[in-house]
Amino acid sequence: xxxxxxxxxxxxxxxxxxxxxxxxxxxxxxxxxxxxxxxxxxxxxxxxxxxxxxxxxxxxxxxxxxxxxxxxxxxxxxxxxxxxxxxxxxxxxxxxxxxxxxxxxxxxxxxxxxxxxxxxxxxxxxxxxxxxxxxxxxxxxxxxxxxxxxxxxxxxxxxxxxxxxxxxxxxxxxxxxxxxxxxxxxxxxxxxxxxxxxxxxxxxxxxxxxxxxxxxxxxxxxxxxxxxxxxxxxxxxxxxxxxxxxxxxxxxxxxxxxxxxxxxxxxxxxxxxxxxxxxxxxxxxxxxxxxxxxxxxxxxxxxxxxxxxxxxxxxxxxxxxxxxxxxxxxxx
Numbered sequence: 001x002x003x004x005x006x007x008x009x010x011x012x013x014x015x016x017x018x019x020x021x022x023x024x025x026x027x028x029x030x031x032x033x034x035x036x037x038x039x040x041x042x043x044x045x046x047x048x049x050x051x052x053x054x055x056x057x058x059x060x061x062x063x064x065x066x067x068x069x070x071x072x073x074x075x076x077x078x079x080x081x082x083x084x085x086x087x088x089x090x091x092x093x094x095x096x097x098x099x100x101x102x103x104x105x106x107x108x109x110x111x112x113x114x115x116x117x118x119x120x121x122x123x124x125x126x127x128x129x130x131x132x133x134x135x136x137x138x139x140x141x142x143x144x145x146x147x148x149x150x151x152x153x154x155x156x157x158x159x160x161x162x163x164x165x166x167x168x169x170x171x172x173x174x175x176x177x178x179x180x181x182x183x184x185x186x187x188x189x190x191x192x193x194x195x196x197x198x199x200x201x202x203x204x205x206x207x208x209x210x211x212x213x214x215x216x217x218x219x220x221x222x223x224x225x226x227x228x229x230x231x232x233x234x235x236x237x238x239x240x241x242x243x244x245x246x247x248x249x250x251x252x253x254x255x256x257x258x259x260x261x262x263x264x265x266x267x268x269x270x271x272x273x274x275x276x277x278x279x280x281x282x283x284x285x286x287x288x289x290x291x292x293x294x295x296x297x298x299x300x301x302x303x304x305x306x307x308x309x310x311x312x313x314x315x316x317x318x319x320x321x322x323x324x325x326x327x328x329x330x331x332x
Contacts, residue, residue, distance in 0.1 A: 022096050027055060027103060038062065038072065043106065046091070053091060054107070058100040069100060076102045078146050078168040086137030088157060088166040104166075109158030112220070116153060120223050124243050127220035128272050130156065133163035134213055135269035141165070142206040142265060149204050151212035152192045153219055192216065195230050195256050207258040210268055214253025214261075221246060230256040245275035 020029045027044040034041040039059040046053050062068035076093035079102070083089075092103035109115075112130060116122070122130075134156060141148060148155075148168060155167040194211035196203045215226035221242050228234040235254065239247040249271045255261050262268040 022055065022099065022101055023092065023094060023103075026092075027053060029055065038068070044103075046103075049091075052106040054104045056102045056104065060098065063098055063100070072100050072102075075168045079104075079166075081144055081146065082137075082141055084137055084140040086133045086162060086164055087140060088164045105164075107157045107159050107164060109160070112153035112156045112158065112163070112216075115158060116219070116223050122220045124221070124246060124275075127217060128246070128275065130163045130220060131213060131217050132269055132272055134165055134216070135265040135272065137163075137165040138206075138209055138213065139265035139269070141168075142209070147204050147206060148209050148212075149197065149201065150189060150192075151209050152189050152216055154189075156216070191226050194254075194258065196258060205258060206264060207261045210253050210261050210265060211255075211258075213265075213268065214250045217246065217253070218242065218250050226254075229254040243275070246272075249275060 021027060022029065022044070026048050027046055029042045029044045031043050032040050033043045033054070037059075039057050039062070042055045042057060044053045044055045045051075058068065058072045062072075073093075076090065079088065079090040080093065088107070089105040090102060091105070094101060134151070138148065138151070146168065148165065150167060151165075155165065157164040157166050190198065192212045192215045194204070194208040196205075197208045197211075211230070215229055218224070218226045218229060218238065222238070224238065226238075229238065229250070235251065239250060242250065249268070252271070253261055253268060262271065
């Protein structure tokens with residue numbers, strides 16, 4: 001019965017006064033907080049650990065499609081293997097009646113896409129910090145053999161501790177065959193996809209994720225679509241307004257040849273860190289020897305305050321987003 005009520009909640013918000021439960025009444029479902037191509041996300045209360053949770057539920061219309069069910073299971077299994085501060089935490093997953101669900105940490109800050117819509121292009125420092133967080137999460141995923149295949153602003157959430165990578169719905173385990181991907185099928189978001197992934201998603205490698213992250217960095221800095229970044233002439237036109245040091249990081253990340261990209265996410269992170277020491281950069285690393293607050297340290301503190309103010313529930317409510325604190329990163 002509870003699973004049927006969850007189904008009804010997806011399409012009938014007027015029924016949200018009903019309080020269905022999942023997992024033998026461990027999770028009390030409160031309301032729908034996000035929707036995507038694969039289903040909906042609900043805010044729920046964990047009666048065992050006494051805290052809020054985000055529960056992603058597979059769209060009932062997809063329940064009869066074996067590939068959709070398998071992809072949903074793949075997401076649950078992939079995410080449950082990962083334990084990293086920059087990857088959304090999965091607490092539980094399962095099937096109850098007709099309801100397939102994944103229980104995740106509840107994040108107040110929404111997605112980077114939402115941030116871009118409200119703030120426009122981000123500062124160099126904030127964009128770099130966000131991408132460094134994603135690099136750390138990606139490095140962990142790749143070391144565990146998981147390729148994300150859909151890195152984009154929609155799939156990066158904002159928490160008070162930093163950026164969190166989410167939505168492993170089309171992820172695959174590296175070097176284990178085609179998995180759920182049909183022959184020459186294209187999975188992902190075209191504007192962010194590496195050329196090899198556009199041709200055949202089975203050819204995705206960790207470098208394909210780095211291409212997507214390079215495209216994401218471009219979007220953070222410009223708030224423009226990353227169309228054809230792999231094409232040299234188009235790329236140079238698009239990068240004309242980008243900080244030169246970060247533009248070079250993007251060039252390497254989105255090279256049409258995967259072998260010319262960064263060797264791994266850690267290498268890309270090191271390149272991003274190096275841009276902070278470039279002459280003319282917005283700030284430099286504070287020196288450890290100085291006991292006084294430098295201008296750069298004040299810049300860091302201001303950035304920290306901006307970050308904290310953005311992700312607080314009060315700030316979100318003031319911007320009219322209190323009802324959308326978790327952005328379901330489904331297919332768009």
